[in-house]
Amino acid sequence: MAIYLDHAASTPVRPEVIEHMGAVMSEQGANPASAHQPGRHAGAVVAAAAAAVAALIGAAPEDIIWTSGATEAINLALKGVLEFHGGGHVVSVASEHRATLDTLSWLERRGVRVTRLGVDAAGRVDASAVAAAIEADTRCVSIMHVNNETGVVQDIAAIGAVCAEHCVALHVDAAQSLGKLDLDVARMHIDLLSLSAHKMGGPQGAGALWLRPRIGLAAQIHGGGQQGNRRSGTLAVAQVAGFGCACSLAQAEMAALPAQLRALRQRLWQELAVIDGVLCNSPVQDSELGAPHILNISVPGVHGAALLTGLLEGTPALAVSAGSACSAARAESSHVLRAMGRTPAVAAASLRFSLGRTTTKNDIELAAARTRTEVARLRALAPRQLAVPA
Amino acid sequence: MAIYLDHAASTPVRPEVIEHMGAVMSEQGANPASAHQPGRHAGAVVAAAAAAVAALIGAAPEDIIWTSGATEAINLALKGVLEFHGGGHVVSVASEHRATLDTLSWLERRGVRVTRLGVDAAGRVDASAVAAAIEADTRCVSIMHVNNETGVVQDIAAIGAVCAEHCVALHVDAAQSLGKLDLDVARMHIDLLSLSAHKMGGPQGAGALWLRPRIGLAAQIHGGGQQGNRRSGTLAVAQVAGFGCACSLAQAEMAALPAQLRALRQRLWQELAVIDGVLCNSPVQDSELGAPHILNISVPGVHGAALLTGLLEGTPALAVSAGSACSAARAESSHVLRAMGRTPAVAAASLRFSLGRTTTKNDIELAAARTRTEVARLRALAPRQLAVPA
Amino acid sequence: MAAADERLRRFLQPDHALHARRTWQARGAADTPGADALCEIYLAIADEQIVEAAFAAYGPPIVVACADWLCEQLGGRTIAVMRGLSEADLQAALALAAEERYAGMLVFDALQDALANLET
Amino acid sequence: MAAADERLRRFLQPDHALHARRTWQARGAADTPGADALCEIYLAIADEQIVEAAFAAYGPPIVVACADWLCEQLGGRTIAVMRGLSEADLQAALALAAEERYAGMLVFDALQDALANLET
Numbered sequence A, B: 001m002a003i004y005l006d007h008a009a010s011t012p013v014r015p016e017v018i019e020h021m022g023a024v025m026s027e028q029g030a031n032p033a034s035a036h037q038p039g040r041h042a043g044a045v046v047a048a049a050a051a052a053v054a055a056l057i058g059a060a061p062e063d064i065i066w067t068s069g070a071t072e073a074i075n076l077a078l079k080g081v082l083e084f085h086g087g088g089h090v091v092s093v094a095s096e097h098r099a100t101l102d103t104l105s106w107l108e109r110r111g112v113r114v115t116r117l118g119v120d121a122a123g124r125v126d127a128s129a130v131a132a133a134i135e136a137d138t139r140c141v142s143i144m145h146v147n148n149e150t151g152v153v154q155d156i157a158a159i160g161a162v163c164a165e166h167c168v169a170l171h172v173d174a175a176q177s178l179g180k181l182d183l184d185v186a187r188m189h190i191d192l193l194s195l196s197a198h199k200m201g202g203p204q205g206a207g208a209l210w211l212r213p214r215i216g217l218a219a220q221i222h223g224g225g226q227q228g229n230r231r232s233g234t235l236a237v238a239q240v241a242g243f244g245c246a247c248s249l250a251q252a253e254m255a256a257l258p259a260q261l262r263a264l265r266q267r268l269w270q271e272l273a274v275i276d277g278v279l280c281n282s283p284v285q286d287s288e289l290g291a292p293h294i295l296n297i298s299v300p301g302v303h304g305a306a307l308l309t310g311l312l313e314g315t316p317a318l319a320v321s322a323g324s325a326c327s328a329a330r331a332e333s334s335h336v337l338r339a340m341g342r343t344p345a346v347a348a349a350s351l352r353f354s355l356g357r358t359t360t361k362n363d364i365e366l367a368a369a370r371t372r373t374e375v376a377r378l379r380a381l382a383p384r385q386l387a388v389p390a
Numbered sequence C, D: 001m002a003a004a005d006e007r008l009r010r011f012l013q014p015d016h017a018l019h020a021r022r023t024w025q026a027r028g029a030a031d032t033p034g035a036d037a038l039c040e041i042y043l044a045i046a047d048e049q050i051v052e053a054a055f056a057a058y059g060p061p062i063v064v065a066c067a068d069w070l071c072e073q074l075g076g077r078t079i080a081v082m083r084g085l086s087e088a089d090l091q092a093a094l095a096l097a098a099e100e101r102y103a104g105m106l107v108f109d110a111l112q113d114a115l116a117n118l119e120t
């Protein structure tokens, strides 16, 4: 069994959620759009899940639009707002997730203008830069709460205040923060919020877009008119129920889980900091700036692909990920680290460890020891002039 | 407990599927896009499911694109083909599912030309009408295999031959036929095939688009580049596994299930045919023309909404659906029945009974008796001039 | 919820459906413009008092429920008192939504027709 | 599958990594244009025969695997026989994909460099 430290890619579904989903599937066979009794029962399950998700973000249940994940939610938010307005301008950030960046490129090919703000060396974008980028026809500012590669946290409340002041809708990708950081759509002035279940103990393939009432949005999947015509397609009752269950569980643990993860991550960093020349790409010093579950490091003088393969295939095997598994020479290293000003070589030699509720101190120690050993092995294999960190 | 005869809206997830999904969720926590061992295990689960789905339609597993259901698959097929070609013309049919009709209307607002063919009194479209409608820039013919309201079966093989001859891509909505009728993409000359899991014992929120190699398709959900860039978003491993499991089970039962359903449906029709003036909207006489699981009737002289409410809320409660629960006066009765030439009043007084693997002879008899009683009650309540069927 | 239950009960088990156990002194009818709903009201009258009222109806469930409610109100009243009965009472009792108001109008129209028939 | 296993084994546990237990008669080096991979080949030679070959490498796993494979081939061969060894053999043995050919070229370039250094 590999030591699993890739919870930001997908974290195991919680046993309570699996059980709840099984019960829902066994008991509720109907389509929640149906008028009959089994249909209404299914509808009640969906309503309960909406209440649980909404409670975790300080929202009203009726404003939740269920989707197949954060990717679809982000596509719906950005395309939906721009289609509603018939085009215009969007402000976003260079270090966003591909779901945002690729959707914005698609919109650009259709005449939408996009400003991609840069970030500082820590990966943060400045609220004043957002304010400066807003134009007369800016329809939407789209910013992620927690970066999936580095864990850096954007100051959404400050950016939200700027957007509110300029009357521009703020879309936030909260795929990595739901259940880990406080989220409050009112306090943070959020207008659209994209969520994913499988990053926080719910099932893969379930997500939601929360939409502030009166924000104009054009549907992106057409058909039966489900969800008030905002997203057609038969609702996946068990998926939605699983997401709701995960949110209820997360809410009960919001006081304890972040601190637990933060302590484990701090421990991991201590154990890795002894590696000669290692760089930390996550804001580990300031607990406000970094999400509790992500630690991203670069190991200069070691080839990124070799380090990753060594860890993935060695014994004990680790399950971690790279900002990018591609080589620096091919200029395909992490766009996030490069936006932060890292050199291609440093960006290419990056590793992301991401922790979850089930991560133990033992996992952390084994993973750190294994990483140290692998780095030492690869450095010993390398020609002399590289044996000292670059 | 209501007598559930609404399997065409959604049929209960099979116990084997629930169990398999629970096992997958318990054992596979990873993202199948990840390079590490848990990720590869998840990828293997997806590959096995693709093989099972592909086997049921005579296709190759690598050409399956997973979606959140048939609605998304249909949106992807139609928008994807038309976007790839930069516009053009589409041929479809007036009695298609809303997912097709609404997507076509959306495309029309963007300059795509759409021909909606009529159907005959049985609900069938003629292959020669399809041939006649094809124009020089026709990019796609989109036709459903089995109509969800009446169960009428289109002659896909004949239409496919026409499309192949004219080198036009054929998209088939097989949401209602998968696991009930033979589907063979090669023999039927199908180029794109939309599928849904929750109509055949798999989970809600899982579907697929099968795409013949070399058919040009523009992605509709952008992001991480999963599924060969054809559909981004983390794959829902358990959902996909559940769909695959349902397909394996269905394949083993293809010899027996359709006949079993057909016999029950025949029985139901016999028991309902005694109702004075009742009309059958499904081709029950010719077993080639009608899917085995759907029986649609109209009861003239009874108000549609009253009949439906009476059945849904009376005792024992039935779970059936109307072509449309709306009143004929508001001209919102079933677009399918009206396309078949039924009057608005007859179309409004329609009921759809749809059977599934778990339907028993007892269900059928209770439902028929209950329907007869309710029709008699409502006719007795009605003013004299209506007491005889219109 | 209480109104919803009452509506359903009056539709599924109306107490005042037309029967042949007595002769009726007046009959009135009305329909909706699209002819998708019809209502007849029957009155049995003795000494200026409504002994019993009954209905026949074709239409959505709410039409049956409204007709049943109205007939219940009518039974035992004098014709004078009955004239004071208003659609607003019905709307409140069954919590009619805007798109259901037509049902209230329909049954009152049928009642007016019955009264008109009685007077002639 | 066999080739995939061999590639992984040679990367994770190469038998011919450079060590200090002997002196080497020749050293050659090569890199890829983007400098994302480097390889050194070391030869210990006695009587026109390669007693042992070893490598140092920086780069993706396939570079290490190729270097290890080459050193294994070299050990025990005469220099003349060794000159007959070709990149095609390596490509076949480790089933190099088109985008991995550079790794084969890299290790052979390093070997050529070592031989050139030997001759001078």
Ligand SMILES: Cc1ncc(COP(=O)(O)O)c(C=O)c1O
Binding pocket: A008, A068, A069, A070, A071, A072, A097, A099, A144, A146, A147, A148, A173, A175, A176, A195, A196, A197, A198, A205, A206, A207, B232, B233, B234
């Ligand atoms: C920040 C961020 N946004 C969006 C997504 C996409 O979420 P999903 O996998 O639910 O489509 C992810 C995860 O892949 C993510 O980390």
Ligand SMILES: Cc1ncc(COP(=O)(O)O)c(C=O)c1O
Binding pocket: A232, A233, A234, B008, B009, B068, B069, B070, B071, B072, B097, B099, B144, B146, B147, B148, B173, B175, B176, B195, B196, B197, B198, B205, B206, B207
């Ligand atoms: C014929 C037909 N097409 C498409 C759909 C949509 O399928 P899904 O519920 O998977 O989105 C349905 C069912 O609702 C259907 O019956």
